Amino acid sequence: MANKKALPQLHHLKHVHIVGVCGMLMGAFASFLKRRGIEVSGSDQNVYPPMSDLLHEAGVKLFSKYDSANLSVYGPEKIDLVVIGNVARSDNPEAREAIDKGYCYSSLPEAMETLMLQQTQNIVIAGTHGKTTTSALVSHILNYAGLDPAYFIGGVVKDLPYTFSVPSIEKGRPFVLEGDEYDTAFWDKVPKFNHYLPDDVILTSVEYDHADIYPSFEALYKVFEGLVSRIRSNGKLIACYDYEQVALLTKKSKVPVITYGSKPGRGIQYTPGKQIVGDGVVKFEVRDGDKIVEELELQIPGNHNVINAMAAWVECASMGLDRSKLRSSIAAFRGVKRRQEVRGVINDIIVMDDFGHHPTAVRETLKALKEFYPKRRILAVFEPRSATSRRKIFQKHYVEAFDSCHTAFISAPYEVGKLPVQDQFSSGQLVEDLSTRGKSAVLMTTIDGGVADIAAIARPGDLVVVLSNGGFGGLIPKLMEILERKDSGQNG
Numbered sequence: 201m202a203n204k205k206a207l208p209q210l211h212h213l214k215h216v217h218i219v220g221v222c223g224m225l226m227g228a229f230a231s232f233l234k235r236r237g238i239e240v241s242g243s244d245q246n247v248y249p250p251m252s253d254l255l256h257e258a259g260v261k262l263f264s265k266y267d268s269a270n271l272s273v274y275g276p277e278k279i280d281l282v283v284i285g286n287v288a289r290s291d292n293p294e295a296r297e298a299i300d301k302g303y304c305y306s307s308l309p310e311a312m313e314t315l316m317l318q319q320t321q322n323i324v325i326a327g328t329h330g331k332t333t334t335s336a337l338v339s340h341i342l343n344y345a346g347l348d349p350a351y352f353i354g355g356v357v358k359d360l361p362y363t364f365s366v367p368s369i370e371k372g373r374p375f376v377l378e379g380d381e382y383d384t385a386f387w388d389k390v391p392k393f394n395h396y397l398p399d400d401v402i403l404t405s406v407e408y409d410h411a412d413i414y415p416s417f418e419a420l421y422k423v424f425e426g427l428v429s430r431i432r433s434n435g436k437l438i439a440c441y442d443y444e445q446v447a448l449l450t451k452k453s454k455v456p457v458i459t460y461g462s463k464p465g466r467g468i469q470y471t472p473g474k475q476i477v478g479d480g481v482v483k484f485e486v487r488d489g490d491k492i493v494e495e496l497e498l499q500i501p502g503n504h505n506v507i508n509a510m511a512a513w514v515e516c517a518s519m520g521l522d523r524s525k526l527r528s529s530i531a532a533f534r535g536v537k538r539r540q541e542v543r544g545v546i547n548d549i550i551v552m553d554d555f556g557h558h559p560t561a562v563r564e565t566l567k568a569l570k571e572f573y574p575k576r577r578i579l580a581v582f583e584p585r586s587a588t589s590r591r592k593i594f595q596k597h598y599v600e601a602f603d604s605c606h607t608a609f610i611s612a613p614y615e616v617g618k619l620p621v622q623d624q625f626s627s628g629q630l631v632e633d634l635s636t637r638g639k640s641a642v643l644m645t646t647i648d649g650g651v652a653d654i655a656a657i658a659r660p661g662d663l664v665v666v667l668s669n670g671g672f673g674g675l676i677p678k679l680m681e682i683l684e685r686k687d688s689g690q691n692g
Contacts, residue, residue, distance in 0.1 A: 203302075204305070205302075205303075205304040205305075206304075207281065207304060207306055207310070207311065207314040207315070208280055208281065208304065209314070209315070210236070210315040210316070210369065212280065213233070213238050213280045213281060213315075214238065214239060214278075214280055215238065215239040215240070215241070215274065215278055215279050215280055216230075216233050216238055216239070216240050216241075216279070216280060216281045216282075216283060217240075217241045217242060217243075217270070217271060217274070217279050217281075217282045217283070217294075218230050218240065218241070218242035218243075218282075218283045218285070219242070219243060219266070219282065219283065219284045219285055219288050219292065219294045219295060219298075220242075220243075220244055220284070220285025220286075220287045220288055221242025221243060221244050221255065221260065221262070221285075222242075222244035222246065222247055222248075222251045222252065222255070223244075223285055223287065224251070224354075224356070224363055224364075225308065225352065225354065225363060225364050226242075226283070226285050226308060227251045227254060227255055228362055228363055228364030228365075229283070229308060229311075229364055230242055230255060230258065230260050231254070231255070231258045231260075232364065232365075232366050234258045234259050234260060235258075239261075240258075240259075240260045240261070241260065241261040241262075241263070241270070241274070241279075242255070242260055242261070242262060242263070243262070243263035243264070243265065243266055243267070243270045243294060244262075244263075244264070244266075245265060245266060247262055247263075247264040266288075266292055266293050266294050267293055267294065268293045268294060268296070268297035270294055271294055271297045271298060271301075271303065272297065272301075276301060276302055276303045276304075279303060280304060281303075281304050281305070281306065281311070282294070282298040282303045282304065282305040282306075283305070283306055283307070283308055283311050284298065284305055284306070284307060284385060285307075285308065286307065286308075286382075286383070286384065286385050286386075288385075288386070289386055290386045290387070295386075299387075307384045307385035307388055307395075309384050309392040309393075309394075309395035309396070310384065310385075310388065310395050312352070312395065312396070313395040313396070313397060315369075316350070316366060316369055316375070317375065317395075317396060317397045318397070319369055319370060319371045319372075319373075320350060320369065320370075320371075320372070320373045320374070320375035321372050321373065321374050321375065321399050321400075322375045322377060322396055322397050322398050322399050322400075323338060323374060323375065323376045323377065323398075323399065323400045323401075323402070323515060324377045324379040324393055324396050324398040324400070324401050324402070324427070325338065325376070325377070325378055325379055325401075325402045325404065325511075326378075326379030326380075326381065326393055326401060326402070326403055326404070326424070326427055327379075327402075327403050327404030327405040327406060327440070327446075328381075328404075328405045328406055328407040328408075328409050328558065328560075329404060329405045329407070329504065329558065329560060329561055329564075330404040330405060330504060330505075330507070330508045330511075331354075331378050331379060331380075331404055332353060332354055332355040332378055332536055332539065332555075333500075333505060333508045333535070333536055333539055334402060334404055334508045334511055334512055335351070335353045335354075335376055335377070335378040336353050336355065336357040336359075336360070336533075336535075336536050337508065337509060337512040337530070337533055338376050338402075338512045338515055338516065339351035339353060339357065339360060339376045340357065340359045340360060340529060340532075340533050341512060341516045341521070341525075341526060341529045341530065341533075342374050342376065342516065342521075343359075343360060344359075344525060344528070344529035344532065345516075345521050345522065345525045345526075345529065347374055348367050348373075349365075349373070349374040349375065349376055350365060350366040350367060350373055350374065350375040350376070351364070351365055351375065351376040351377070352364050352375070352376070352377045352378060353376070353378050353536075354378045354380060355378075355536040355537060355538065355539070355555075356536065356537040356538075357535075357536050357537075358534040358535055358536065358537065359532065359533055359534055374519075377393070377396050377398075379391075379392070379393035379396060379398075379401070379427065380392040380393060381393065381409075381410065381420070381423055381424070382410055382413065383413050389413070390423070391423045391426075391427070393427055394423075394426065394427075394430075397430075397432065398427070398430060398431050398432065398435060399431070399432050399434060399435040400431070400435045400436050400437075400438065400515060401427060401428065401431050401435070401436075401437050401438070402438045402511050402512075402515055403424070403427075403428070403437065403438070403439045403440060403446050403449065404440050404507075404508065404511065405440055405442070405443045405446065405560075406420075406421065406424055406443055406445040406446050406449065407443070407445075407558065407560060408420060408588070408593070409558055409586075409588050410587060410588060411587055411588040411591050411593055412587035412588075413587075421445060421449075424445075424449055425449060425452055428449050428450070428452045428453050429452060429454070431453065431454070431455050432455075433454070433455065434455075435455050436455050436456045436457070436458060436518070437450060437453045437455055437456070437457045437458070438457075438458045438459075438460065438511055438514050438515055439457055439458070439459055439460070440459075440460055440461055440507065440511065441459045441460070441461040441466055441467065441468045442461045442462050442507070447459075447466070447467070458470070458514055458518070460507070460510055460511055460514055461507070462503060462507060464487070464489070469488060469489065470486060470487065470488055470510055470514055471486075471487050471510075472484045472485060472486065472487070472503075472506050472507070472510060473485030473486070473487045473492060475503075475506065477501070477571055477572060480499060481497045481498060481499055481531075482497070482498045482499075482500075482501060482502075482505075482506060482572075483495070483496070483497050484496055484498070484506050486510055486513060494513065494517075494523070494526075494527070495527075496509060496510075496513065496527060496530050496531070497527075497530065497531040498530060498531070498533070499531070499533060499534055499535065500533070500534075500535045500539070500540060501540065501568045501569065501571065501572030502540075502564060502565065502567070502568025502569075502571070502572070503564070503567075503568065504564040504565075504568065505568065509530055509533075512530070513526060513530065537553075538553050538554065538555045539554060539555055540552060540554050540565065540568070540569070540665075541553045541554070543676055543680065544680050546680060546683040546684055546687055547660050547683065547686070547687040548660035548661055549658050549659070549660060549661075549662050549663075549664060549683060550573075550576070550662070550663040550664065551664050551666070551676060551679060551680055551683070552569075552663060552664065552665040552666065553665075553666055553676055554665055554666065554667050555667075555668075555669050556667045557583075557584070557585060557586045557588075557589045557667065557668065557669045558586070558588065558589070558594075559594045559597040559598050559600075559601040560601075562580075562582065562598065562601040562602070562667055563600065563601040563602075563603070563604075565665070565667065566578060566580055566601070566602065566603070566604035566605050566665070567603075567604045569604070569663060569665060570604040570605075573663050575661065576661055576662055576663045577606040577607075577659075577661065577662045577663070578604060578605040578606055578662075578663050578665065579605065579606060579607050579609065579654060579657065579658060579662055579663065579664045579665070580602055580605040580607070580608045580609065580665055580667060581608075581609040581611075581644075581650070581654060581664065581665070581666045581667065581672075581675065582598075582602075582608065582609070582610050582611065582667045582668070583611045583613075583614060583666075583667065583668035583670065583672045583675075584610075584611070584612075584613040584614065584616075584625050584627065585613070585614040585668050585669055585670045585672070586669050589613070589625060590613040590614060590615070590616050590619060590624070590625050591619065591623050591624070591625055592623060592624060592625050592626065594625075595625060595626065595629065595630070596633075598630055599630065599633045599634060599637060600637075602634060602639055602641075603639070605639075605665075606640065606662075607639075607640040607641070607642065607657060608631075608634055608639060608640070608641045608642070609641075609642045609644055609650055609653065609654055610627045610630050610631050610634075610641060610642070610643055610644060611627060611644040611647070611650060611672070612627050612644070612645065613625045613627060614670065627643060627644075628643055631643045642657075647672070647673035647674070647675055647678065648678070650675070651675060651678045651679045651682055652682070654679055655679065655682045655683055655686060658683065664679065666679075
């Protein structure tokens, strides 16, 4: 690692090889390079549509498994840069080939730092919750306003054609970056946002998460301290004071701070005023102290999304965007896939997909849905899958997170056997605690059994929301199939 080569500039690149090229953002990066006339090859363990089709269409040379020969067929004299995705471990044969044979290599965030972010105006959205939605909304607003922004978002946005877009690299172009606090690569154990050279930072929240890489909240807090300290001198920090730790972090800021939050007081400048929910939209006021400065509409439910939208409005209004375009762009925003995404409606049963897994995210999502759909029973299906939720750190916190649902279906934690017994989250204990609290709760011992239980309980007028940050064993398509069969039988 000591002899790691400095990265070339973008205009010097002739051939880039990408390890893990079929990841959503890696694939988009490969397409960006191809559009600039750079030869691109790449490999992945699982090469399949739609990403494989998109990469073939872009002209990327694809290898369907990791093999050192995928690099050696070209050699370090022809490959100018190897970009290694964070899916690759230190024993990945192509990573080893690149490091041991003297190729120039980097992670994707490091490549972006060198190749793109030196000249652009970088807007970094970071925090435990809401960063994907807020990043998507800021990107959508700027795109809607005709500013042709660059953006890099860790989710599929319904209103944008790509998750990663860089029209060109030029001084002052807005570049919206979802600032992930997860680590960058196996040799670069720092947050991805350490590479993002922020001009403006929106800090949505700070709570303990990613227990697999941060041994304590203090360790996580320090990386956000680092982010705040790296804001460039011409920038600003937009901070959500709903979180005490965010308020503490602003004391480290060397740039102007704009504050926002759910309720006035405690030094909060911008808050939502009167809210009206109905006809598929949330209408709300934006208040600057006691003064109403804007009235907005939003298609996605929940106070947490009102707060996200307000943060995006503050950033874009501070950039001088036309207020009428700001209003209409926020009203047109349809959200991000896997964030309260309706996957289907069968016999008046809504099946919804949501990424929520942290107890705060679960609580706020269910609360939002209860307010948005007051006449529907909410059936919540939860998979403890993330590195934090599979551990017992938040065992007690989840008990209150399901208050807004009618029935909670709790699956076994994902691959929990890989953790020491004393660290494992107990789904059985959560079901017991929910029942003691007076909440209907069902333990799912298998996916198919759980699907059958959900389908047996669900009735017309219900909303089934599936909460997981992974595939959940194909639960949603299985549930929709059995609901469709059940509906056909009833109607036939």
